[in-house]
Amino acid sequence: MDISFTGHRALVTGAGKGIGRAAVKALRAAGAEVIALSRSLEDLESLTSECPGVETVCVDLGDWSATEAALTNLQAVDLLVNNAGVALLQPFLEITPEAIDRSFDVNVRAAILVSQTVARQMIKRGMGGAIVNVSSQASQVALQNHSVYCATKGALDMLTKVMALELGPKKIRVNCVNPTVVMTDMGRANWSDPQKAAPMLNRIPLGRFAEVDEVVHSILFLLSDKSTMITGSCLPVDGGYLVT
Numbered sequence: 001m002d003i004s005f006t007g008h009r010a011l012v013t014g015a016g017k018g019i020g021r022a023a024v025k026a027l028r029a030a031g032a033e034v035i036a037l038s039r040s041l042e043d044l045e046s047l048t049s050e051c052p053g054v055e056t057v058c059v060d061l062g063d064w065s066a067t068e069a070a071l072t073n074l075q076a077v078d079l080l081v082n083n084a085g086v087a088l089l090q091p092f093l094e095i096t097p098e099a100i101d102r103s104f105d106v107n108v109r110a111a112i113l114v115s116q117t118v119a120r121q122m123i124k125r126g127m128g129g130a131i132v133n134v135s136s137q138a139s140q141v142a143l144q145n146h147s148v149y150c151a152t153k154g155a156l157d158m159l160t161k162v163m164a165l166e167l168g169p170k171k172i173r174v175n176c177v178n179p180t181v182v183m184t185d186m187g188r189a190n191w192s193d194p195q196k197a198a199p200m201l202n203r204i205p206l207g208r209f210a211e212v213d214e215v216v217h218s219i220l221f222l223l224s225d226k227s228t229m230i231t232g233s234c235l236p237v238d239g240g241y242l243v244t
């Protein structure tokens, strides 16, 4: 199944590392113009040197006014990947207000702000578009020390569905992907300990964690014209973890 994004322009958040960075490269390889948004300038600089032609926006999505300002002159896009996220793990009884605020600001509030900006442009142009939110299996299953992270991803799943409901009549599709563990920086920080990883791996019918490209392929499918009747869905990319 060939997917081409020639003639399309995409915005990817959290594009400096991990899944977002790989999504930028895959979209570019498939012909899209791409705007890469992330927090660390050095990541964006190395991305543009590897991937010439990618435009960049450097902003902390946790800062609402800085993000609004950074998006003011954003060129219209018809594809959006809300990928930026943080995983600040704490036992429930030790959750701090700082971790709650940071997690919801980046994982939920920023997805709302960026999507509002992009969707308004899409509606103005009347051409429709597609949005993919990068959620997690943690939206649907309880994981030790993940209260706040699970809550943000549960919120993102429901945000996806309501956005699909309200934006569908404007020809904007909204879906999310829900990966299991992926060994990015985030995955390594939280799942490198074999003793912690083993029970998770044992519950995954396919017996392994996801590769970055497996998540990216699902994102590209949901952005593409191969999924034109799919909206409001939460697609597990979990090797079957959520069936158990």
Ligand code: NDP
Binding pocket: 013, 014, 015, 016, 017, 018, 019, 020, 037, 038, 039, 040, 043, 059, 060, 061, 062, 083, 084, 085, 086, 087, 106, 134, 135, 136, 137, 178, 179, 180, 181, 182, 183, 184, 185, 186, 187
């Ligand atoms: P990484 O930590 O490897 O990369 C995240 C990227 O997002 C980094 O470039 C980071 O920049 C950027 N980012 C984080 N916070 C902000 C912010 N406030 N403003 C702008 N950019 C920001 O994460 P992954 O690639 O693993 O994760 C991507 C998405 O996938 C996340 O939403 C995550 O929750 C989800 N996911 C990940 C899983 C995993 O196991 N890895 C499993 C399931 C879902 P910087 O480093 O400069 O902060």
